[in-house]
Amino acid sequence: xxxxxxxxxxxxxxxxxxxxxxxxxxxxxxxxxxxxxxxxxxxxxxxxxxxxxxxxxxxxxxxxxxxxxxxxxxxxxxxxxxxxxxxxxxxxxxxxxxxxxxxxxxxxxxx
Amino acid sequence: xxxxxxxxxxxxxxxxxxxxxxxxxxxxxxxxxxxxxxxxxxxxxxxxxxxxxxxxxxxxxxxxxxxxxxxxxxxxxxxxxxxxxxxxxxxxxxxxxxxxxxxxxxxxxxxxxx
Numbered sequence: 001x002x003x004x005x006x007x008x009x010x011x012x013x014x015x016x017x018x019x020x021x022x023x024x025x026x027x028x029x030x031x032x033x034x035x036x037x038x039x040x041x042x043x044x045x046x047x048x049x050x051x052x053x054x055x056x057x058x059x060x061x062x063x064x065x066x067x068x069x070x071x072x073x074x075x076x077x078x079x080x081x082x083x084x085x086x087x088x089x090x091x092x093x094x095x096x097x098x099x100x101x102x103x104x105x106x107x108x109x110x111x
Numbered sequence: 112x113x114x115x116x117x118x119x120x121x122x123x124x125x126x127x128x129x130x131x132x133x134x135x136x137x138x139x140x141x142x143x144x145x146x147x148x149x150x151x152x153x154x155x156x157x158x159x160x161x162x163x164x165x166x167x168x169x170x171x172x173x174x175x176x177x178x179x180x181x182x183x184x185x186x187x188x189x190x191x192x193x194x195x196x197x198x199x200x201x202x203x204x205x206x207x208x209x210x211x212x213x214x215x216x217x218x219x220x221x222x223x224x225x
Contacts, residue, residue, distance in 0.1 A: 032211050042197065044154075044215045051210055090153050094211045098142030098161065098203045102153035 002027035006091050006103040013110055019064075019078040021106050023091030026072065031093040033074040034100065035066055038088040050074060086110045117200050117216025124190055125224050132198060132219045133184040140202035143176050143183035144213065148197045157198075158185070190223050197221070 003026045013019060025031055035047045046059045048066035056066050063082050067075045074091055086109050092100040117134045124130060134143070142161055146154035158169050160176035160183060167174055173186045183202070187194055200216040 032209075034212075042220075043217050044199065046212065049210055049212060057210070092153075097211050098144065098213075099156065099159055100144075100201075100211070100213055101156060102146075105151070105153045107151070 002093070002101065004091060004093055004101060004103040006089075006106050008106060009104065010107045011109070013081050013108065015083055015110055016080050019076070019081050019085070019108070021076040021089055021091075021108075023074040023076075023103055024072055025093045028072070028093065028095055030071060031095050033068060034092040034094070035074065035076050036090040036092065036102075038090060038105075039086075044090065048076070081110045083110050115200055115202060115214055115216040117219060119219060120217070121220040121222070123222045123224065126190060126192060128190055130187040130190055130194070130221060131184060132200075133182060134200035134202070134216045135182040136202060136214075137181065138204060139180040140204060140214075141180075142203040143174070144201040144203075145172075145174050145183070145185045146199040146201065148199065148218075150196070154199055187221075190221075192223050192225050195221055195223050 005024050032051050034049045036044045038044050048058055050056050050068040053068055064078050089106045091103040094100045115134045115136050144159050145157045147157050148154040158167050158174040163180050164178045165176040171188045197218040197220050199218045201213040203213055
C-alpha cells in the first residue's frame with residue numbers, strides 16, 4: 001500500500017531564516033506530487049506541482065520554491081522566510097485523474 | 112482560476128441529525144471528490160465520483176455527482192461526535208490534463224453536539 005510522509009511535523013522559525021520541508025511517498029512509482037498551503041484551518045492553496053523528476057510548476061508567485069530530486073521525493077524551500085509564510089503545509093500524491101492523497105502536514109510558524 | 116462554491120460554511124448540529132452540504136461550479140468537472148480533515152491532520156478522501164448522476168455511499172456518507180457535472184452534494188446520516196471536522200469538495204476539470212490538478216471548495220466546518 002502507498003504511504004506518504006512529511007517532516008518535520010512542526011517547525012518554528014525566525015523571520016529571514018531558510019526553510020526545507022520534505023515529502024516522500026512509498027509504494028508507488030512516478031506519482032504526480034503537490035504542495036499546498038492551508039491558512040487558518042480553511043482553504044487549500046496549491047503552491048507547486050510536479051509530474052516528474054526535475055519538473056516543477058508554480059501556481060502562485062511567492063517566496064517559496066520546490067524541487068523534486070528523486071521520483072518520490074518533493075521538497076519545499078525558502079531562502080528567507082516571511083511572517084506570511086506561516087501556515088499548514090500539505091503534500092499530496094496522485095497517479096490517476098481525480099484522486100489525490102494527502103500527507104499528515106507540517107505546521108510552520110514564522111516569528 | 113476556477114472556483115468551487117461550497118455551502119454552508121459551517122454547521123452546528125445535534126448528534127443523530129442528518130447533514131447535507133454541497134458544491135457548485137460554473138465549469139464542468141470530470142471528477143468530484145469529498146474529503147474530511149480532522150484538526151491538525153491532512154485531508155482524507157471519503158468518496159470519489161466519476162460519472163454524471165453517480166450516487167455513491169461509504170457507510171453513513173452518501174455523495175452524488177450532479178447530472179450537469181457542475182455540482183455535487185454530500186450527505187451524512189445519523190451524525191456522531193467523530194464526524195466533527197472540515198469537509199472539502201474538490202473537482203477535476205474536464206480539460207485538466209495529465210497534471211491531475213484539483214480545484215477545492217473552501218470547506219464546511221461541521222460541529223456535532225453530543
